[in-house]
Amino acid sequence: MALTGTLALVLLARTEQEAPTPRAAPGAPTILSPQQDPRAPAQRSDGRAVRGPFGARLTRRVLLRARPGGRILRPIGLRTEFGSQRVLAVVERKRGWLGVLTHHVGNSRTAWIPAAGVRLVREPYTLQVDLSARRLVVRRESRVARRITIAIGRPETTTPTGRFAVTDVLAVGGAASPYGCCVLALTGRQPNIPQGWTGGDRLAIHGTTNERTVGTAVSSGCLRARERDMRWLIANVPLGAPVRIRA
Numbered sequence: 091m092a093l094t095g096t097l098a099l100v101l102l103a104r105t106e107q108e109a110p111t112p113r114a115a116p117g118a119p120t121i122l123s124p125q126q127d128p129r130a131p132a133q134r135s136d137g138r139a140v141r142g143p144f145g146a147r148l149t150r151r152v153l154l155r156a157r158p159g160g161r162i163l164r165p166i167g168l169r170t171e172f173g174s175q176r177v178l179a180v181v182e183r184k185r186g187w188l189g190v191l192t193h194h195v196g197n198s199r200t201a202w203i204p205a206a207g208v209r210l211v212r213e214p215y216t217l218q219v220d221l222s223a224r225r226l227v228v229r230r231e232s233r234v235a236r237r238i239t240i241a242i243g244r245p246e247t248t249t250p251t252g253r254f255a256v257t258d259v260l261a262v263g264g265a266a267s268p269y270g271c272c273v274l275a276l277t278g279r280q281p282n283i284p285q286g287w288t289g290g291d292r293l294a295i296h297g298t299t300n301e302r303t304v305g306t307a308v309s310s311g312c313l314r315a316r317e318r319d320m321r322w323l324i325a326n327v328p329l330g331a332p333v334r335i336r337a
Contacts, residue, residue, distance in 0.1 A: 143216065144180040145330030146188050146208035154194060154201040158187035163201060164194055172258040172275060177330035178203070179213070179255030179277075191255045191332075193277045193292060198252035215327050217256075217295075219313065219335040221249055224305050226295070226313065228327065236322060239305045241298070241314035247282045249311050250293065254278040254333040259324050262296075270297015272320040276333055280311035295323065295333075 154163040170176050181200055182189030188208065189200040218227045219240070226238040243249035258275035278293035295313045297320040298304065304316055315323070 142180070143213045143332050145211045145213045145328070146178045146180050146190055146203065146205075147211055147330070148176045148178070148208055150207050152203045152207040154192065154203060156202070158184050158202050160202070166192070166194070170257055170275075172260060174258040174260075174329060176257075177211070177328070178208075179330050179332045180210070181253065181332075191253065191277045193257065193279060197250050197254070197278050197281075211330070213328065213331050215331045217327065217331060217333040219249075219333065221251070221335065221337050224307075226315065228323070235326070236319070238315050238319040238323075240295075241303050241305060241309055242307050243280075243282075243309050243311040244307050247280065247284055247310045249309070249313065249335060250278055250281065251335045251337050252278070254293065254335065256327060256329055256331045256333060259327070259329060261324065266299075267297075268299060269294075270299060270314075270320060271317050272297055272324045274323055274327065278335075282311065284310050296320065 148166070148168050151165055151167050153165050155161060156163055166176065168176055178188075178190035178192060180188050180190055183205075186205055187202050188205050188210075189202055191198075192201050195201045214230050215235070216229050218229065219225070220227070221242050224240055224242055226240050227234060228236045228238070254276045256274050257277055258273070260273040260275065262269045262271060262273055273294050273296040276293045276295065279291045280293055281291075283291055293312055295315060297317050298314040301316050303309075304314055308314075
């Protein structure tokens with residue numbers, strides 16, 4: 091099977107509705123929640139400010155809007171289409187409203203949700219991707235936690251740049267999986283879909299069955315990493331973590 095760089099939405103067929111945490115069927119991806127989740131409520135008990143970035147963990151079904159109080163884009167529930175708890179990266183804040191990143195709007199664009207429908211949490215991990223260096227740097231607070239060599243998109247299917255966020259942490263499993271052991275699904279979409287590709291347009295950071303491709307420009311847009319790095323990522327990076335991709 092030829093390796094593909096865009097995350098196929100058929101990895102886990104689920105509708106976007108409120109549901110209990112699903113159990114993965116044999117051979118299906120396992121939804122993960124890192125055991126050591128360092129996030130904390132965004133408000134201290136003593137009222138002192140907490141540094142961002144922040145994630146918005148939904149506590150009820152909400153409406154995505156084009157602007158605060160503006161046109162409704164669509165409703166979203168407590169879980170993603172892959173079954174993960176929905177945690178949205180917060181990029182703007184206005185009175186009573188949060189500007190968030192979601193794959194339901196264009197890359198790097200902001201959608202708005204009411205602040206009353208979420209629990210705001212701190213996101214200490216940030217991911218910074220340098221396509222020219224083919225490197226992913228993970229920071230916890232201001233310190234570098236890990237540097238990871240990655241494969242990037244081919245010239246005809248370049249990896250989109252901009253600001254994104256982690257939506258799902260999945261253990262794919264299976265030696266035949268083109269995504270290796272694991273996947274971090276992102277809010278981004280690939281605008282340059284290869285001809286004949288039917289696997290969807292979602293971007294992701296995922297593993298590979300051919301680690302010799304890591305460090306090269308060979309994918310259909312996604313970022314590939316070695317298994318040891320992917321296992322570290324899924325063990326540490328929480329849902330809603332911001333991802334910045336630059337050329």
